[in-house]
Amino acid sequence: MIVIMKNKVVVITGGTRGIGDAISIDMLEQGDTVIALAKDKINNKKWIRDKNENGFSKAFIYDCDVSNYEDCKEAISDIRNKHGKIDILINNAGITRDCTFCNMKKESWDEVLNVNLSSLYNVTRPIIDIMIKNNYGRIINISSISGQRGQFGQVNYAAVKAGVHGFTKALALEVAKYNITVNTVSPGFINTEMVKKIPKNILSNIISKIPIGRLGNVDEVSNLVQFLSSDKSAYITRADFSINGGL
Secondary structure, eight states: OOOOOOSOEEEEETTTSHHHHHHHHHHHHTTOEEEEEESOHHHHHHHHHHHHHTTOTTEEEEEOOTTOHHHHHHHHHHHHHHHSOOOEEEEOOOOOOOOOGGGOOHHHHHHHHIIIIIHHHHHHHHHHHHHHHHTOEEEEEEOOTHHHHOOTTOHHHHHHHHHHHHHHHHHHHHHGGGTEEEEEEEEOSBSSHHHHTSOHHHHHHHHHTSTTOSOBOHHHHHHHHHHHTSGGGTTOOSOEEEESTTO
């Protein structure tokens, strides 16, 4: 039986949609305090209202631009002051700006880099000091199959998701002595809003190549993240977990 940690303080970037929302719900259901960091103020209001209406009194949200270091530093400082600690960090925020490299504008490169990769520094840097002081922490970085094998039209996205692996492996070495684990989860094609934007004919072709024969569900990714946040995962660090139906 997996031992799930209770009453932990969890920070999730991009915690209001898709995989992030599924992780938030799972953490709330096990009694943790969940703080989501997200930029969309309108959706943020809807998210927190929905969580409160469903009885999740330990759900909180910050209108935070994870691509902005000062924004993140201020939010993390306030979280620490209000909750006293941060036990678990899920770096999940991500966007795509797909097109072939020959047609890719600098803005598309910079935006994907800042939201998907620079955010890891912006959020993790102020949190790591808190974890080191408490001699405890779990950091799970959400990467992608694109970072492992590349994807046509995703030079920017594949590059930053590959960068997540390097970030994870190096940081894990530095903080292991403080009882902090750092791991990566690399989903394949999961049934989220982002994947639903793929043209149907292209998506059908992708699904035909997945050995299991379907898209993944957000709950399947969340279950893996939940395990990596549990006491049973204490000896696992610097690892990457593929969850892609065999693709």
